[in-house]
Amino acid sequence: MQSRPSSKPVLEVHQKTPGLWWPPALIILLLISVFGLVHIVHFLMPSEWSMVFVERFSLSPMSVSGQHADATGNGVIHTFLTHAFLHADWAHLVLNCFWFYVFAQPLATRFGAGRHAPLLQQLSGSFIFLAFFLSAAVLSGFVYVLINLQAHVALVGASGAISAVMGAAIRVGLRRFQPGGLEKGRALSILDPKVLVVTALFVGSNLVILTTAGHFLLFGAEAGQVAWEAHIAGFLYGLIIFSYFDRLTLSGR
Numbered sequence: 348m349q350s351r352p353s354s355k356p357v358l359e360v361h362q363k364t365p366g367l368w369w370p371p372a373l374i375i376l377l378l379i380s381v382f383g384l385v386h387i388v389h390f391l392m393p394s395e396w397s398m399v400f401v402e403r404f405s406l407s408p409m410s411v412s413g414q415h416a417d418a419t420g421n422g423v424i425h426t427f428l429t430h431a432f433l434h435a436d437w438a439h440l441v442l443n444c445f446w447f448y449v450f451a452q453p454l455a456t457r458f459g460a461g462r463h464a465p466l467l468q469q470l471s472g473s474f475i476f477l478a479f480f481l482s483a484a485v486l487s488g489f490v491y492v493l494i495n496l497q498a499h500v501a502l503v504g505a506s507g508a509i510s511a512v513m514g515a516a517i518r519v520g521l522r523r524f525q526p527g528g529l530e531k532g533r534a535l536s537i538l539d540p541k542v543l544v545v546t547a548l549f550v551g552s553n554l555v556i557l558t559t560a561g562h563f564l565l566f567g568a569e570a571g572q573v574a575w576e577a578h579i580a581g582f583l584y585g586l587i588i589f590s591y592f593d594r595l596t597l598s599g600r
Contacts, residue, residue, distance in 0.1 A: 369462050370473040371455035378451075378480065379444050382505065385432045386440050405501035406430035408492045431484035433503040443505050450513045451476075453520035457534075458596050472596050479592045483511030483581050490580035507577030510549075514585030515592075517545050534593060537586055546586065553578045 389400055406426045434440040456462075458479075459472030487507025518534045521541050535542050553575040 369459070370466070370469040371459035371476060372452075374473045374477055375448065375451045375455055378477075379448065381432060382434065382440060382444060386434050386437070389433065401433065401501070401503070404429040405433055405503045406488045406492065407501040408495045408498050410501075411492050412496050427485045427488045428481060430488055430502050431481075431505040431508050434505075435503055439504055443509055447505065447509045447512065450509070450516040450520070451480075454479075454512055454516045457519045457593065468596070475592055475595050479515070479585075479588075480508050480512065482588075483584055484508035486584050487511065487577040487581035491574055491577045494576045502574055502577060504574070506574060507581035510578045510581035511585030511588075513549070514546075514582040514587075515589035516585075517542055518586065518589055521545075534589065542586070546582070549582050550579055 389397060392400060404426060406429075407423070410423045411426070434443065455473070455476045457472075458476045459469040462469075464472075484505065484507060487510065488502060491502050491507070518537075519532075521535055537543075553573075556573050556575055
């Protein structure tokens with residue numbers, strides 16, 4: 348017995364196949380590419396250039412507060428943003444890119460209203476996602492500086508902004524298989540039990556590094572290099588401010 352061929356046009360099948368080449372996905376890939384390109388350029392620099400590069404573009408609390416003896420007069424405001432595009436080493440870069448790729452997808456899909464939304468809505472959502480990411484980098488950096496005004500350790504890496512993406516993504520990512528899905532379903536409330544559990548786990552895991560257990564069992568000598576302040580600030584920022592950015596989309600949620 349022969350099966351009947353599908354009456355669905357081949358073109359329609361292809362149109363519904365998920366792919367990378369739609370605006371929100373391109374924004375994610377673009378940011379990851381910039382992270383990688385900056386790190387490669389930094390890696391290939393002579394050591395003396397590398398030190399100047401890091402000093403000029405990392406976020407140093409001492410420089411921001413004017414306490415650094417070698418602070419230049421060129422200003423440091425830009426470092427609240429540029430620090431997010433520097434990474435300490437290859438492991439730092441790869442880990443950040445991995446978590447960013449995982450959590451940015453549901454959020455970018457939400458802002459872009461899905462692959463089948465009009466192109467204008469996808470483009471608008473992509474820029475809203477980019478604005479969200481960059482503002483999170485600035486905010487998490489600002490909190491880090493406030494808590495570490497006397498610290499000599501400069502902040503590098505996109506961890507604070509990525510934490511914000513995580514915080515926002517759990518409000519829609521946990522609805523992936525519920526009515527409305529990522530694009531149209533109502534976002535979970537901050538007080539939803541699932542959101543509260545994930546928030547407690549995230550904040551708690553970052554605070555562990557301040558304890559003896561975190562130092563000896565989890566992080567060792569590198570515990571002091573983990574910017575837990577930026578992580579927590581970014582996560583809470585994404586969790587709270589998500590609703591505002593969500594309403595900015597053309598769908599007007």
